Structures are given as C-alpha cells and as structure tokens.
Amino acid sequence: MKDKFSAAIGIKEYVDNLQIFNGLLDTDGKLLIANRAAIETFGISYENVIGIYFPDSYWWSSDPNAKKWAEDAIQKAKKGESVISENTVRLGEHDFMIQLSLQPVFDNAGKKVEYLVAEGQDLTHIKKTENELNRSYKLINTSSVFTGIIDTDGNLQIVNQKILDYFKCSKKDATGLPFWECRWFTPSSVSVKTIKSSVNKALHGKTTRTEVKVFTSDGGEVPTYFSLTPMRDDSGEIIGVSFEGIIISEIKEKEDQLIKSETMYRELVTHMNEGLVITDEKNNFIFMNPRFCEMLGYTQKEIMG
Template sequence: MRRRHGIQERHPFKFRRKDSSELWAIVSATPILDAQGEFVGVLRMITDISDTHQESAQRQQAENALRESERRFRAIFDAMFQFIGLLKPDGTVLEANQTALNFGGLQREDVAGRPFWQTRWWSHSSQIQEQLKDAIAAAAAGEFVRYEVEVVGADERVITIDFSLKPVKDETGQVVLLIPEGRDISKQKKTREALRQSESRLKFKNQKLKQVLRQLKQTQAQLIQHEKMISLGQMIAGIAHEINNPISFIYGNITYARDYAFNLFHLIELYAKHYPEPIPEIQDEIEAIDLHFLRSDFPKLLKSMQEGAERIREIILSLRNFSRLDEADQKVVNIHEGINSTLLILQHRLKKTVFSSEIQVIKEYSKLPLIQCYPSQLNQVFMNLLNNAIDALEQKTKHYDNLEFTKTITIRTSVRTHDNHLNSSQVIIRIADNGIGIPKALHKHIFDPFFTTKPVGVGTGLGLSISHSIIVKKHGGQLRYISEPGQGTEFIIELPIHPPLN
C-alpha cells in the first residue's frame, strides 16, 4: 500500500513455533517521518493470522467440494435416461437435463425462464398445454401429479411418456420447487396395446368357441331328445294301432251283444208266460243262475263294457294326438288337447302307487283360441315340464320324510290380448307344483344343456334346454319360471297365437 511520503508494505509469512506448530502472520513495514516530512525510520508489525488463514483455506476447500459436487450432479442430471427438469411453482423452467434437451433439439437458453407449457415439447397441442397448466397448478398446491402424455422431438417424432410432477417443500411446508419427470413408455404402450388386442382377439375367439360349443350341445341335446321322442312316438303309435283294431271289434259288437241278450231275455219271458210251471230241472237251474238278478244286471254289464271300450278309444285318440309323427309343419290345434293327452300318458306317475297319496292335477282352463304351432314339439314341452313337476314332488317327499302335504300340479291357461287385436295376442300356459323348488344359486343354469338338479341317473339335463329352444326359437315365444326353495316352481309359457314361420 503506497502513501504520499513512502511505501507501506504487507506480506504474509509462515513461521514455526517452538512446539513445531506453524504460524501464519502478516508482516507490515510503515515509514516514520519527522515534522518536516523527512524519513526517520520504519515501524514494523507482525500480526498473527493463523485462524483467519485456516478459515479461508476451509472456505476454499468447501467451495471446491461444492463445485465438484455440482459438477457430479450435473453429470448425473444430464446422463439420466428419463426427461427431468426443475420448475418454479408458477411453471417457469429453471433447468432441463441434456436428455430432454437433446430430444427436443434445444439448448438450455431455449427453455430457461420460459413457461413450461410453452416449450417446444408441447407446442403440437393446445389441449396438452392446458392440461399442463392444470397439472402445474395442482402440483404447486402440493399434489403429486402423474399421467400419460405425448411429446414431440426435434425430428417431429412423437412419443408417449409417463409424466409426473413432484412438489418440493421447504421446512414451512411451502412449495418452492417442482420436479417434472418423463419416461419414454412408447414401446411399453405398443406392447400393452398389442397385448390388449391379442387378449381381445383371444376373448372373441373364446366367446365364439363357447357359442359353437353351446350350439353343439344344444344340437346334440335336440338330436338325442328328437330320437327319443321319435322312438316314443313310434311306440305309442304302434300300440295305439294294435289296440285300436281289437277294441273297434269289441266296441262294434257290444251293440249286437246287447240286442242278442235282449232277444234271449224276451224269449225267456215268453216261455215263462206260456209255461209258468217248468219242470223241476229247469226250476233248479233258474234258481242256480239267479235269473232275476241276471236279467237286471246283464244290461248294466254291457253298458260298462261299452263305456270301457269308449274310454280305450279316447286313450288311443289321445296317444295319436300326442305322437303326431306326421305333423312336421305348423298346424292350428287346441292347446288343451295336447295338455290332456300328455297328462294321460303320465297317468301312471300321478297315481297313488308312486306316492303315499295321488297327485292332484288342478286344471284352470280359460277359453282359448286355436293356436298355430308344431303340435308334437309342444307336447314334448308339456311332457318335460309335467315330468319335472312330478320329480320335484317326489324329491320333496323323500327330502322331508315326515312331511305330509297335499301334492298338487296346477295348470292354468289364459289369453293376453294386445291392442284388442287377436293376431298379436298370446296364449299363457302356467304349470306350477308345490315341490322341492330350485336353489337360487342354480337359477342361471336351468336352461343350459346337460345341466340338471336331479339326482344322478334321474335327469339328463336335456328337457328344459330343449323346451326353451322349442318355445323361443321354434315358436317365437318365451319360457320363464318362478321358484322358491321348499315351496315349489311355476313355469310360464308365452306363445304367440300366430308365431313366425321358421
């Protein structure tokens, strides 16, 4: 340091103490002047600065370490494979790593100090820019934000990134910094989309396979049941034919037998009139055969034989009506005849021989119009539903050994008219039993082919599936049911009076 009348000098020196420790000091030399300003001597001073020098060295060391740490941080920051940056809470860009800059073909000065949503990465979409503004506002309020978004590179290449905004808070909880991060997930997205499409195709194929399998099962069930019904129909038709011939002979000759008997009785009366005193042998025979009783009872006997023959003829007619093997086309028929014929076929299952008491069949028939249908197929439905009702009553009887109840099957018929127009009306047939009922867990499977609630060896699982197909597909109607476990089941058939032609 220079002065007006001399030079003041300051120099640092290192000294060594007696204990061999080092001492740093400032040695200064200041000229001494007299009153006239002439040089008369030098004032020397030694100032110990060991602590100050040590603090300076430590400070220098800390600064060097900080610079090295910042250099390493920058190297790591720029080398990261994901896009990362630093934002102010208002969205102003402070930093962006080299990966993000290189993708956008940008320099730091291109983005620093600008709003994040106005940088080149997002310039392709105003919608994305507005989305970014909302995300920044949410992050500035302390919320972690994450979603997928598309960014544009320097070569106009668009990629999808997994974008997130993380708020950084100070010790008071105030958001002071936002860290945006993006990971390129374009390949993962394509893989995910390809997997989704593959799964969708596989699901579609599975559905088609299930549909084909279901159709095959239904076809198989229909073929089995069709063959079964053909065999049953052929047997019934054969029996009816074989019975019809002799019963016609018997029925036709009863009239002659009655006439012959009346003639013989008349002859006996004439003989008794003209020969009132028969010989003892004839008198003994008259008493032995009780001629008086025979004359009064024989007409009754012939009448009962005639009624029996008529009943057999009715049964034969019902058997033929049930089989209807020659009726492959739709015909106009009386529904009640089909139900009654089916009940006749099942009469042996309704009798007391099967149960401790007979099953009461309650018929509540309304007046129905003739309906256009496939008669043999409808009879098949009635057979299936009535058989199921009998089985349900049998299961309930076995399940509740000590339960005494009146076993009933109720058949109701009615007409539902739409807009007072008969052609658009429906015939409703309800067949209800008070049997075991259907468990609720099984309701959705009731119409599946080969599904049965009956014990092994009792049910095939075909009846309801085929019945549903006949009513719905062949006749354009509906088949549904109401069931309560332990209370019974009611099946409801809805048939259009004039179904669509198949």
C-alpha cells in the same frame, strides 16, 4: 489526538475480528501484522505467526508444493504483480482449499513496492458444495428419463441432457419460459393445458402424475408419463417443482398388442364348439362362452345371476 487513537483502536478491533485472513508482509515475505480471528480459527497462537517468513508459517509448512507457491507469489508481488490462486493446504489431518491473493502496496510515488497485502479465504465448504452440485448435475444428465426443475413462477430453470438431445434444442431455447410453453408441448392444446394444471397443483403442494403427448422436432407424437413433485426448503416452504418424464411408447404398443390379442382370443372362445367357463378362487363364474350356455340351456344372464 484522542479521537484518532480511538479510531485506530476501532480499526484494529475490526481487522482482528475478520474471519477472512488479512495480513501485511514486508517485501522479504515476513508477516508483520494479521487479524487474530482468522489465525486462531486454526488453533494457532498469534505470536507464533507474526514476524516469521510467510511461506514457513503453519499453513504452508506441511506441503512443499504450497510452500513453493507462496514463495513464488511473494517474488511476483515484490515486482508489482497482483497474484491470486487457489491451493489445497494440509493442516493437521485435514485438507483445506484456500484462495490466497497477494497485492503490492506502492509508495506515494507509485514506483517502489513497500508492502504486500495478503488475503486468504477458506473455500473448502464452497468447493465441497460445488462438487456435490457437479455430481448432482452429472447424475441428472446421465439419467435415461426427462428430468428438470421448475421455479415458483412455473418457468423451467434446469433440464437434463436427455431432453436437449431428444428434442434437438439448446439449453437456452429450453429454459426460462413456462414449462407448458416448451416446444415439445405446444403443438397440442391438450398437452399444454394438462401440464399447466399439473404444475399449478405441484406448486400448491400436490404431487401429480399424468400422461401427455410430446412432440419431436420432426412432428412425431410420443406418449410420455410425467410426474411433478413439490420441492420444499427446511421450513416446508415450496421453492419449486421437480419433474420426471418417461417415454411410454413401448408400453403403449404392448398395451395395444395385449388388447388385440385379448380380442382375438375372445373371438376364438366365443365361436368355438366346446363349452368354456372361467371361475374365480371362490368358484364364482366370471366368464362363459355362448356354447357353454347353449349346452346348459340357459342364458348367460340366468347363469351369472
């Protein structure tokens, strides 16, 4: 008898200290017992909750919609249904996202509902984290550059929609394999080798920036500038690599145009009949055309020193 009593006390202490709300209701919805820790977390006295109609308790009383849901849930559970739902509950000046479940407990014959077991869990922090993650995903997916995350094995785990759309591939096709083995790199052994080296350096703590060619589904070559940055946890441990890729086709075209333009102008000033000389801010010669040297009667080497 003593052992049974001790066991009962132990079970009560265990239940009382659970942080997730657990309670036993009669079929009229009156709260018979519950664990103290979850109740007192909200600054509520245990005695002010036990014995009252559950929908009239502190958690639901300030929100008519939440109270109505609790009442409907009790009616369903009385009929033998299991009920589970998430609801926003206003407690004081704060909103909490609560997941509440009601489970019927039948008699030994399994026909009559004798009690209802209520279980409630505060999902506020979980939902907040989910919302932050969703906002981050939306930010990544609306980015105009290639972005994603590589794990510590070098495998691509997260990619933004820009990559999937540009290379016409599904998320399943793009993720789960080494980043350098992604199909937009594989047509070029140079690109594969360069990206693999960059990933390995980033996984050892070094931010890398490199220009490689990527390849579209129709075989087109696209010059792209990739930046790979180590990701660290709070202790400084590397937990992955984030990357950004910027298509630089237009920049390369402008560079080519600039080179062509410079070549044409250099040809022009080289063959013009007038002497031309360019100096820096300290009046040191930095360029002179052949006509200028001819006018002075010296070679360019003699003048420039």
